[in-house]
Amino acid sequence: MKIASNYKNIDDKLLPSGEVGRGFGIYIHIPFCKQACHYCDFHFSTSMKKKDQLVDMLCWELELRKNELPEKEIRTIYFGGGTPSLLTSEELQQIFTAIFANYQVAENPEITLEANPDDLSEEKLKMLKASKINRLSIGVQSFFEEDLKLMNRAHNAKEALESIQLATKYFDNISIDLIYGIPDMSAERWQQNLQIALDLGVPHISSYALTVEPNTALHKYIEKGKIKPVDDEVAKAHFEIMVRILKNANFRHYEFSNFGKEGYFSQNNTAYWLGKSYLGIGPSAHSYDGNFRKWNVSNNSLYIKALEKNELPIETEELTTTDKYNEYVMTRLRTQYGVDIAEVEAVFGVKYRDHLLKNADVLLEKELIKNKNQVLHVTSKGKFLSDGIASDLFYLE
Template sequence: MDKTIHKDHKLLSFGEAGRGCGIYIHIPFCKQACHYCDFHFSTSVKKKGRLVEMLCKELLLRKAELLKSEIQTIYFGGGTPSLLTSEELQQIFETVFANFNIAENPEITLEANPDDLSEEKLKMLAASKINRLSVGVQSFFEEDLRLMNRAHNAREAFESIRLAGRYFENISIDLIYGVPEMSAEKWRKNLQIALELGVPHISSYALTVEPNTALQKFIERGKVKPVDDELAREHFEILINTLKKAGFEHYEFSNFGKPGYFSQNNTAYWLGKPYLGIGPSAHSYNGDSRKWNVANNSLYIKALEKAELPLQTEKLSVTDKYNEYVMTRLRTKFGVGIAEVEEAFGKNYGDYLLQQAAVLLKKGLLKNENEILHVTSKGKFLSDGIAADLFYVEEE
């Protein structure tokens, strides 16, 4: 068997990552609904072909938004982008590459589910412009996957990653911790399996109970035990320590990468770089405003058929930008630069930042290293709450 591994793109260092702009393409289809998920998707794929046509039409209608920008990342998210056929992928790529200024070696990521990654599918993806896979494993244990209502089983979770390694070098997997009744030993085993498979990037998230999801209803009815914050905290500590020993860098709260394998797409988000969001429910950001598409496949298609953009726009104030900067940077290894805040938002915001940070510094939740604020090990699991304490709240 031929071993075709994608190595044709330059993996940027953390300092280089995030230059240029990105395109996010939302593929709103799934085989079945995961119990914890509140993203926009449909389990009916009847309109998939037509929706892909409208994705391409939206790309054409909005190309002027990034006319002078170099596109360094293209990200297929969802939903389940691995449901796309080779023809549908090619249709999208032809539109993107013909109408945008694409960098010489862009990072092109496709989210995939393990049950889609047959050898035939992997060969097709490896023959396309995709050079990075993000695989939604979530767990290597059958009982966890059943609780989440994932479409794949434990064997498929393992085999898909083993097989993907024959065709792709740059692979990320998602794992969920804090699952009710998941022991510390089982969580360690999940991580050990991932390490044995040799993946260079892991994104790991605590199981959260989103409103109006099946998981919320099951917990309310007593069919599933409530999510335990202390259990999640224990798993998080195991996660950090295990991956650090294995040579991974904890470069963002939920993301761990071997050197050279940090996600350029996600890093660009955290650095506040512009991106164009295409597809139902997709968000866009240009530094001054945020836009988002209607979260309805039928309404999205109908609007684009009339050459109308089903968008809403929010103009961002200086305070909005400051708060977003604090929220995103505090989650990363970059930290919140005091001088950078003053330069970007004004000295009053820098003074406010230091004033709000004082208590957190005394509590040992923040540290000031060369005038850059970082969350301490003690504060890591509380980073979102710490960010909220640093937010600027405008008086009525």
């Protein structure tokens, strides 16, 4: 089957799952956390004082933007953050009421909620099961106490394990997050992390190397020598262990950081990688319609004040053809779908195809990418370097 183009009439194409790609996604950013993880640079607040107001404004933004992507139905709804599992039943219902009142929703949309293990009591899981949520993404990060303390996670190792054991009683579609490359994490402990996840029967794993972002607590602690620096070679070794173990467990490595059993790939994330449109609702949330990117202000108070005045706190950027080509290369090389040479010519033109082929030659010689049926894929040798490989194929003006 020909993979759908990112930018050319995707609504009439088939997604890799076989589902028709009509519609768009809605992302809801819930900017609240119990405490700050040392590595996190996402927008959030540990103060819940404005939570009621902010939920009201999320619903108002949903109403104000209902005609932004007209005549398309919602296929995915994703609650990210922050910590969306801090939402009450009433708050979730309030947001769902705003979505279903203002948008056409598909018959069986994928509706994901990110959750922290310490929030997932049996009572909470029963509430979520009774709501419209049908997929959980649980931020485990590690099953070991020393890792969780280093990252300043709000949960402990016991809660990490028990939250998944409980969640599987109520949900079939569960993803967990794991972090590798943590200072002092041995290869053996990383393998144990993966084995625990497999023994629990989760059908989807998202896994990321620990990265040191500027102005985070982790960055400051490393600078002061309180935490050892992150070692890229250790992270690479952990990545290779993960690829091998999950492949042997019949997981598909369908995107650089994502592994799923058949039927459990994230529809939300797959839609992003294939260039589908989405609305980002909430402070710091991003939106995309194929030609423009938009992003909301990353400040809860300013977000609330703007919407109280019926103003959208949004900045907009129009994407050039080169922007779209570069993004296509970046996202596709990270996935199992690859960069289709004929598709590049059809969507972006001969100039971009020729540039792609010329710059690909060196990477092919180094066996960092391969050409399979005129589709470029990253090889096993190049997989951990996929972002750098993509940049070598970018068109620079």
